[in-house]
Amino acid sequence: MKKSSKPIDTVPYHHGDLRRALLEAAVKAPDIEQISLRELASGLGVSAAAVYRHFDGREALLAELAVGGFEQLQARFSVGFDPRTLPADAPQAVQRLHRLGVAYLRFADEQPALWRLMFGTHAAQIRADALQTGEPTSYSYLPAALQGLYSAGVIPAPPEAGDVLFTWSAIHGAAALRVGSVAAAQGEVEYIGEGVVQRILRGIGARPVATNSI
Amino acid sequence: MKKSSKPIDTVPYHHGDLRRALLEAAVKAPDIEQISLRELASGLGVSAAAVYRHFDGREALLAELAVGGFEQLQARFSVGFDPRTLPADAPQAVQRLHRLGVAYLRFADEQPALWRLMFGTHAAQIRADALQTGEPTSYSYLPAALQGLYSAGVIPAPPEAGDVLFTWSAIHGAAALRVGSVAAAQGEVEYIGEGVVQRILRGIGARPVATNSI
DNA sequence: GACCCAATGTCAACAGTGATAACATTAGCA
DNA sequence: TGCTAATGTTATCACTGTTGACATTGGGTC
Numbered sequence: 001m002k003k004s005s006k007p008i009d010t011v012p013y014h015h016g017d018l019r020r021a022l023l024e025a026a027v028k029a030p031d032i033e034q035i036s037l038r039e040l041a042s043g044l045g046v047s048a049a050a051v052y053r054h055f056d057g058r059e060a061l062l063a064e065l066a067v068g069g070f071e072q073l074q075a076r077f078s079v080g081f082d083p084r085t086l087p088a089d090a091p092q093a094v095q096r097l098h099r100l101g102v103a104y105l106r107f108a109d110e111q112p113a114l115w116r117l118m119f120g121t122h123a124a125q126i127r128a129d130a131l132q133t134g135e136p137t138s139y140s141y142l143p144a145a146l147q148g149l150y151s152a153g154v155i156p157a158p159p160e161a162g163d164v165l166f167t168w169s170a171i172h173g174a175a176a177l178r179v180g181s182v183a184a185a186q187g188e189v190e191y192i193g194e195g196v197v198q199r200i201l202r203g204i205g206a207r208p209v210a211t212n213s214i
Numbered sequence: 215m216k217k218s219s220k221p222i223d224t225v226p227y228h229h230g231d232l233r234r235a236l237l238e239a240a241v242k243a244p245d246i247e248q249i250s251l252r253e254l255a256s257g258l259g260v261s262a263a264a265v266y267r268h269f270d271g272r273e274a275l276l277a278e279l280a281v282g283g284f285e286q287l288q289a290r291f292s293v294g295f296d297p298r299t300l301p302a303d304a305p306q307a308v309q310r311l312h313r314l315g316v317a318y319l320r321f322a323d324e325q326p327a328l329w330r331l332m333f334g335t336h337a338a339q340i341r342a343d344a345l346q347t348g349e350p351t352s353y354s355y356l357p358a359a360l361q362g363l364y365s366a367g368v369i370p371a372p373p374e375a376g377d378v379l380f381t382w383s384a385i386h387g388a389a390a391l392r393v394g395s396v397a398a399a400q401g402e403v404e405y406i407g408e409g410v411v412q413r414i415l416r417g418i419g420a421r422p423v424a425t426n427s428i
Numbered sequence: 429g430a431c432c433c434a435a436t437g438t439c440a441a442c443a444g445t446g447a448t449a450a451c452a453t454t455a456g457c458a
Numbered sequence: 459t460g461c462t463a464a465t466g467t468t469a470t471c472a473c474t475g476t477t478g479a480c481a482t483t484g485g486g487t488c
Contacts (some may be wrong), residue, residue, distance in 0.1 A: 014436060014483065031335060037475065046437075048475080053436050058475065116335065119394055121245065127396055162409040165388065169410060170380065170417075173387025177379070180333055182341055195376040196383060203384075203417030226454095229466080251446065260466075262446080267465055272446065431488080438481065445474070452467065458460090 066123035093152035108175035280337035307366035322389035
């Protein structure tokens with residue numbers, strides 16, 4: 001079809017930033033893992049085949065979304081928490097773990113679909129890669145927080161692998177139960193996070209530390 | 215097509231127990247949530263439409279699988295653990311929680327695909343129903359175990375809601391990380407379970423209890 | 429400015445999917 | 459024996475991801 005006349009209200013042939021638009025639209029879907037490329041594309045007024053100009057396929061698009069999710073998670077972790085520095089004192093060390101737990105929970109609560117994608121089957125390879133990278137990722141913060149507890153004298157011995165796994169399990173599990181609507185009626189995420197982290201600290205042998213505000 | 219002669223090696227028109235066969239075949243799939251009805255049916259030498267004689271559709275079949283999963287989980291919980299009785303002494307009370315945690319982990323480890331289905335999006339309604347039922351389900355055992363810890367004097371106060379959520383979170387999270395191949399290299403599930411439950415006990419304020427064997 | 433090409437879009441077609449309707453076969457019971 | 463409900467089949471529909479052939483356009487080069 002060719003047109004010699006150019007109507008004003010015509011849609012431009014090139015979208016402009018379709019790649020970003022696709023990602024943004026996909027991440028808003030209530031169930032990301034079940035999005036249809038055709039729906040996604042037509043929602044942006046574009047043909048389904050156009051998606052393949054920017055992604056190798058559906059799975060690749062999901063993978064990119066998951067990567068973005070982990071970056072977003074890391075960004076949340078990093079506010080007021082430089083994993084390369086040690087905490088100044090015991091309250092700060094405890095506070096770091098608290099903030100980490102609450103950030104984890106809040107992220108899961110605010111973006112449950114993205115969270116499911118990140119920790120589901122589709123992103124398995126991405127998680128494996130992130131764990132093997134030497135660079136600091138979202139996975140770096142939890143071990144760093146536990147190490148900080150030791151350096152600040154909150155726990156008597158350096159954290160063992162079991163301590164890291166346990167801490168991560170409790171926080172991750174709380175998020176999973178929340179996302180799965182199993183523990184939905186337990187109150188606000190902040191409150192849940194407080195309770196879980198307090199018990200984690202006790203579980204890994206932390207001495208009581210008074211913290212003014214979280 | 216009609217046949218007057220009856221060859222011996224012919225396939226019978228009726229399968230016999232197609233419903234059970236479908237469930238059994240589906241639960242063996244490496245990724246249950248992605249099974250195709252047509253593949254499933256043709257694998258059993260049956261047409262795809264035959265499935266609809268036994269299930270309202272794909273989603274209904276998955277739901278039934280999830281229900282079976284929860285029943286299986288409950289069966290594992292119930293070996294040597296009657297949630298209506300209180301533990302005889304402190305070691306037994308502690309032992310109950312240990313067994314619960316290890317059984318949870320072992321189930322997730324042995325049937326990861328089924329576990330994902332059970333705690334994924336597809337089975338949300340089933341989980342909601344199970345939580346509201348007054349009857350004893352797989353959800354009954356964890357609160358009962360914590361209550362048993364109190365009645366045996368292992369924890370000084372009746373378990374709060376936060377204790378239950380925390381305990382479940384830690385165990386569930388460990389299973390989730392295991393299924394997600396995030397904590398795969400941490401060793402055997404029994405070892406992981408031991409470590410997690412020990413720290414859980416400490417986290418909810420349990421006094422040290424000597425247990426001979428788990 | 430004219431030109432070319434790579435980037436980015438379209439359309440048409442393919443195989444595979446869940447689902448449904450109409451028809452075929454059979455098991456079990458009166 | 460015969461009837462009926464249960465259980466199977468085939469054909470078809472709308473939808474999906476994916477690919478190949480073609481269309482349009484923006485940006486760099488002469």
